[in-house]
Amino acid sequence: MNYSPESLEAFLQAVETGSFSAAARKLKKSQSTVSSAIANLEADLGVTLFDRQSRQPALTEQGKHVLPYIQSIVAASERLNEVSVRLAGNVEPRLSFVLSDVWQTTHHESILQRFSQRFPDIEFECLIAEDEDVIDLIQIGRAHVGVLRVQPRYPLDVTVARLQVGAEMAIFIHRQHELAHLPMVEMDTLQTVRQLSLSTFTDPMRNKSGGPMWSSPSLLMLLEMAEQGFGWGILPRWLVEQFGHDVLQELPVAGWPQRIDVDVLWSNKTPPGPAGRWMIDQLRAQN
The missing domain is CATH 3.40.190.10 (Periplasmic binding protein-like II)
Known part of the structure; x- marks a missing residue:
């Protein structure tokens, strides 16, 4: 039995996003197209994949059983695409x-x-x-x-x-800051000081400390802010060692540094x- 790639993709996207409408937006298709693709897959398989009684469709037990098989089919298709690219040799x-x-x-x-x-x-x-x-x-x-x-x-x-x-991340602050002279720094204490936090364009709300914050999508910019004494930041050790101008101090905080x-x-x-x-x-x- 043949299953269309579109129906398999629609099924996996609906599982990942939690709804047919979100899957449609992700696939840049209409919701009716996604719904039809999933219905066709259910007809081909002879099982009901989603319970549509609730506000958001939920996988049935049959759907949960089928999911890893469909994931394997799609993964194998992706590997085949990669092999074909290699064999074609067109740089x-x-x-x-x-x-x-x-x-x-x-x-x-x-x-x-x-x-x-x-x-x-x-x-x-x-x-x-x-x-x-x-x-x-x-x-x-x-x-x-x-x-x-x-x-x-x-x-x-x-x-x-x-x-x-991998990489190592640690918490750094300007050497002249009062926290730089403490033998151990608690997270509660850090939250009273401005955090220099990474914020991406895709997810700008990344303040995990709960305290005052300046943010940037660039780790190098956060490093420069820390050098100016504007607060503390979680930075790659290598970046501080190579570009930190010896003005930053790694803070002794429980659980840090961390390997990433x-x-x-x-x-x-x-x-x-x-x-x-x-x-x-x-x-x-x-x-």
Whole structure:
């Protein structure tokens, strides 16, 4: 029995987003088209996938049982697309790479040197973004390959792989601030001082301390704010060591520093060409 890719995709998006209307918006289709695609899939399978009695459709027990099989089918299709790209050998004329400042510069410098030698005629662009903004740039096709710290959830239209090299984040403040001289700093004390917080364009409300806050979508900008004595921030250790001008002090806070895992991701709807795949393979092989 053949199942249309559209019906499988509509089903998975409805599961991820929690409603047919949200799935339609994500797929840029009408709600009736998504509803019909799911109804056709139910007819093909001979089971009811969603309970439509409540305000939002909920997976039936049959739907829960079918879900991992459909996920496997879609994943296999995505892998087939990647193999076909590799076999075709048609190198893309341009590659956009979006990178998080969480990841140390030295990790990708050697890869870019080899990339320049292997693909000398490709137009290359490197963007800087964090967290949800990296995902958004991949989804809208503005970037082809992205590196970011691990996120709790990823949308269905991106493929993600864990990198072997992570990062360390710590809490920093100007050396002349009174907190810099304490043997231990409590989180309650930190909340009375301005936090320099990362805020992405996609999710601007990221104040997790509950106290006063200045924000920026750039970790490098937050570093500069901390250097000016405007408050404390959670920053990559490597960034402070390389660009902090020796004016910041790492604060002794329980649970910090923290090791951050890093992922590479790309679109499974429009997968990268051979140059992008080479970049992904090099990133994953680095240790």
